[in-house]
Amino acid sequence: MKTLDSALSPGMGAAILVVFSLIWIVFGYYLGRKNKSLDDYMLAGRNVGLAFATATAMATWVTSNTTMTAPQLTYQLGVWGMVGYSLGAVGLLLFAPLAKRIKALLPHGFTSGDFIRRRYGIAAWRIFLIISLFYAFGWLISLGMAGGILVNTLSGLDYHLGMSIILFVCVCYTLMGGLRAVIATDFVQTLIIIIGVIIIAVLVIQNVGFDTIHRNLKEDHPQLLNLLFPAAIMFLFNNLLFGVGEIFHSNVWWSRAFAFRENTGAKAYLLAGLCWLPIPVAAGFVALAAPSLNILVPSADMVGPLVAGKVLGSVGAVIVFIVVFSALASSLDSLLAATADLITQDIYRGHLKPDASNEDCLKASKFVILILGLGAWALCLLKLSTLASLLYFTGAFVASTIWPIVFGLFFRWPGKFAVSAAMVSGTVLGLASYFMIGFYVAALVSCAVSLVVTLVFSKFENHLFDFDSLQSTDKP
Amino acid sequence: MQSTHWSIPAGNSDFSLIKHVTEIFKTVCLSASLTRFFWLTSLLLAASPLCAQQIKLSSNTEISTEGYFVLSWQPETAIADNGASAKHDAVFLRQSQSRDFSVSKKYAIASIEALTLSGFEDGEYFFQIVSPAGNSNVLQVRVQHHALSKAMGFFLTGLLLFVVLACSIFFGLKQSKDENLG
Amino acid sequence: MTISLFSFTALTLVALAMVCLSPLLLIALLVIDFKRGELW
Numbered sequence: 106m107k108t109l110d111s112a113l114s115p116g117m118g119a120a121i122l123v124v125f126s127l128i129w130i131v132f133g134y135y136l137g138r139k140n141k142s143l144d145d146y147m148l149a150g151r152n153v154g155l156a157f158a159t160a161t162a163m164a165t166w167v168t169s170n171t172t173m174t175a176p177q178l179t180y181q182l183g184v185w186g187m188v189g190y191s192l193g194a195v196g197l198l199l200f201a202p203l204a205k206r207i208k209a210l211l212p213h214g215f216t217s218g219d220f221i222r223r224r225y226g227i228a229a230w231r232i233f234l235i236i237s238l239f240y241a242f243g244w245l246i247s248l249g250m251a252g253g254i255l256v257n258t259l260s261g262l263d264y265h266l267g268m269s270i271i272l273f274v275c276v277c278y279t280l281m282g283g284l285r286a287v288i289a290t291d292f293v294q295t296l297i298i299i300i301g302v303i304i305i306a307v308l309v310i311q312n313v314g315f316d317t318i319h320r321n322l323k324e325d326h327p328q329l330l331n332l333l334f335p336a337a338i339m340f341l342f343n344n345l346l347f348g349v350g351e352i353f354h355s356n357v358w359w360s361r362a363f364a365f366r367e368n369t370g371a372k373a374y375l376l377a378g379l380c381w382l383p384i385p386v387a388a389g390f391v392a393l394a395a396p397s398l399n400i401l402v403p404s405a406d407m408v409g410p411l412v413a414g415k416v417l418g419s420v421g422a423v424i425v426f427i428v429v430f431s432a433l434a435s436s437l438d439s440l441l442a443a444t445a446d447l448i449t450q451d452i453y454r455g456h457l458k459p460d461a462s463n464e465d466c467l468k469a470s471k472f473v474i475l476i477l478g479l480g481a482w483a484l485c486l487l488k489l490s491t492l493a494s495l496l497y498f499t500g501a502f503v504a505s506t507i508w509p510i511v512f513g514l515f516f517r518w519p520g521k522f523a524v525s526a527a528m529v530s531g532t533v534l535g536l537a538s539y540f541m542i543g544f545y546v547a548a549l550v551s552c553a554v555s556l557v558v559t560l561v562f563s564k565f566e567n568h569l570f571d572f573d574s575l576q577s578t579d580k581p
Numbered sequence: 582m583q584s585t586h587w588s589i590p591a592g593n594s595d596f597s598l599i600k601h602v603t604e605i606f607k608t609v610c611l612s613a614s615l616t617r618f619f620w621l622t623s624l625l626l627a628a629s630p631l632c633a634q635q636i637k638l639s640s641n642t643e644i645s646t647e648g649y650f651v652l653s654w655q656p657e658t659a660i661a662d663n664g665a666s667a668k669h670d671a672v673f674l675r676q677s678q679s680r681d682f683s684v685s686k687k688y689a690i691a692s693i694e695a696l697t698l699s700g701f702e703d704g705e706y707f708f709q710i711v712s713p714a715g716n717s718n719v720l721q722v723r724v725q726h727h728a729l730s731k732a733m734g735f736f737l738t739g740l741l742l743f744v745v746l747a748c749s750i751f752f753g754l755k756q757s758k759d760e761n762l763g
Numbered sequence: 764m765t766i767s768l769f770s771f772t773a774l775t776l777v778a779l780a781m782v783c784l785s786p787l788l789l790i791a792l793l794v795i796d797f798k799r800g801e802l803w
Binding site: 183327346405507511512515553 | 646647648688689690693695699701729731736742745746749750753
Binding site: 149150152153154155156157159160163184188191285292295296299300302303306307310315316318319323327330331332333366376379380382383384386387390 | 764765766768771772774775777778779780781782783785786788789790792793795796797801802803
C-alpha cells in the first residue's frame with residue numbers, strides 16, 4: 106500500500122537501515138566488552154549515572170507511539186487527545202518515588218516478578234507473570250511488525266526484510282552488550298528522536314501558522330478544538346492510568362530501578378517524565394495541520410508521516426524514517442533485555458532450575474534473548490491479524506496491577522488473596538468495558554475494580570507483612 | 582475475510598503503539614485481500630465485459646460516538662484509473678448534511694483508497710463519490726457523541742483514582758521514611 | 764467550548780520550547796557525569 110507521495114526510494118531506505126544497523130551493532134559490541142558478571146550484563150553493573158538513566162527512561166517511553174500514535178490520537182480526539190497522551194508522563198513521574206523504594210527494599214532484586222513472589226507468594230506471582238509476559242510479548246511483536254510495516258510504507262522495501270533487519274539488529278546488540286548497550290544506544294536514539302520532532306514541528310508552524318490551523322478546524326472539524334469533547338474527556342484519565350499500569354508493573358522499568366546508582370533512580374525518572382511530557386504535544390499537533398495542508402488521510406495512523414512528507418518532501422521522509430527506526434530500536438532493545446531478565450529469573454530460576462548459579466543465569470539470559478528474538482520474528486513472519494488485535498486489550502491487564510504494586514511496596518496490610526483477586530477481576534471487568542463502551546475506558550474500569558477488591562479483601566484477610574523479609578538474597 | 586477487520590473502528594488507540602500497528606497491519610491485510618478481489622473482478626469483467634461497475638462506498642461504522650470514521654470504496658480501480666486519465670477533480674467524494682447535497686464539501690480522492698475523517702459534531706452526514714464512470718451509493722453516517730454526563734462520570738472516577746494513587750504514594754513514602762528514622 | 768487561538772498557540776509553543784530544552788539538559792548531564800567519572 107502506497108500512501109506517501111514523497112516516499113523514499115527502496116535504495117535510500119536500505120542505505121539508512123544498513124548505516125544505522127551497523128552503528129548500533131558496533132556500539133553494542135564495544136560496550137559489551139566490559140561485562141563480566143550477571144549484574145553487569147542484566148543490570149549494567151547496578152551503577153548507572155544520571156545522564157544515561159534519564160535518557161534511557163525517556164527513550165524507552167518514546168516508542169514509535171510518540172512519533173506515530175500522538176499525531177493519530179490528535180487527529181481523532183483533538184486537543185485533548187494530545188494533552189491526554191502527554192499525561193502518559195505521569196507514569197514516569199510517579200514511578201520516581203517507587204524506584205527509590207524498590208532499590209531500598211530489594212537491594213539484590215532482579216525483576217518485578219521477584220518482588221511480587223516474595224511479597225505475595227506463588228499464586229499472585231503466577232497471575233502477575235501471565236499479565237506481564239502477555240504485555241511484554243504483545244509489545245515485542247507489535248514493535249517488530251510496526252518496524253516491517255513502516256519500513257515498507259516509507260520506502261517500499263519488503264515487509265519481511267525490514268522486520269527481519271530491525272529485529273536482528275536489536276537482538277544482536279542487546280545480546281552482545283546487555284543492558285549497558287541498551288542504555289547507551291537509548292541516549293543517542295533519544296537525541297535523534299527529539300531533533301526530528303522539533304524539525305517537523307517548526308516547519309509546520311512556519312508553513313501553516315497557528316491562526317490558519319485554528320480557523321480551519323473551527324470551520325470544518327470543530328470537535329477537535331472542543332474542550333468538552335466527550336470521548337476525549339473519557340480518554341484523559343484512562344490514558345494516564347494505562348501509562349501508570351504499563352510502567353508500574355513492567356520489568357522494563359523495574360530493571361532500570363535496580364540498575365541505576367543509589368539515589369539516582371528517583372531523579373532520573375522525574376527528569377525523564379518532565380522531558381517526555383511535552384513530546385506528544387509537539388509531535389501530535391502537526392496532525393491538526395493536515396486539513397489546512399489539504400492532506401487527505403487514508404488511515405489515522407499515517408497522519409504524522411503524511412504531514413512530515415508534505416512540509417519537508419523527501420527530506421521529511423528521511424527524517425521520519427530515521428526517527429521511527431530509532432524509536433523502534435530504543436523500545437525493542439529495552440523490552441528484549443527486560444523480558445529476558447524476567448524469564449531467566451522468574452521462569453528459569455523460579456520454576457525450572459531453582460539451584461541455578463549466576464553463571465547459569467548469565468548463559469540462560471543470553472539464550473532467552475535469542476529465543477525471544479526468534480519467537481518474535483517467527484510470529485511477525487506469520488502476520489496474524491488476530492494476534493495483533495489481542496494487543497488492543499493490554500490496558501485492562503496492566504491497570505489491574507497498579508494497586509498490588511503500590512500498596513504492596515509501601516504498606517503491610519495488602520493480602521495475598523486480595524491482590525490475586527484484584528488482578529483477575531480488574532482484568533475481566535476492564536475487558537468487558539472495552540467491548541461495551543470503548544477503548545478509552547478499559548484501563549480506568551480495570552483500575553477502579555482492582556482498587557475496590559484490594560481494599561475490601563485485604564480487610565478480611567487481616568494479615569500484616571514483614572518488610573524485613575525482603576532484604577535477604579534468598580532464591581525461590 | 583481479513584477485510585472484515587478493517588471495519589473495526591480505526592480510532593481505538595491504546596497507549597502504546599499497539600493499536601497503530603494493528604491498523605497498519607490491517608491495511609496490509611486489506612491490500613492483500615483487495616488485490617485478490619481485483620484479480621477476481623478482472624476475471625469476471627473479462628468474462629462479461631458489459632458488466633457495469635457501480636462504486637460501492639462504505640464506512641467502518643454507521644453511528645460514530647467519537648466524531649471520526651473511515652470511509653472506503655470498492656472497486657478502487659474504477660477511481661484510480663479515472664484519476665490517472667482524467668484530471669484530479671474529475672473524481673471526488675462529496676460530503677453534505679443533507680441528502681440532496683445542496684451544500685457540499687469536496688475531497689479529491691483520486692490517489693487514495695480510504696479516507697479517515699474526524700472532528701464532526703452531532704448530526705447526520707451524507708457522502709457520495711462522483712466520477713465520470715458513474716456515482717456511488719449515498720452513504721449516511723450518524724455522529725452521536727457520548728452524553729457529556731457519562732463522560733464526566735468517567736472523568737471524575739479517573740480523577741479520583743489518580744488522587745488516591747498520588748496520596749497513597751505520598752503517604753507511603755512518608756511512612757517508610759518515618760520507619761527508617763525510628 | 765472551543766479552545767481559543769491564544770491558548771492553542773501557547774500550549775504548542777510551550778511544549779515545543781520544553782522539547783527543545785531537553786536535549787540540552789541531557790547533554791549537560793552527560794558532560795557532568797563524564798567529568799566526575801560517574802557514567803556507569
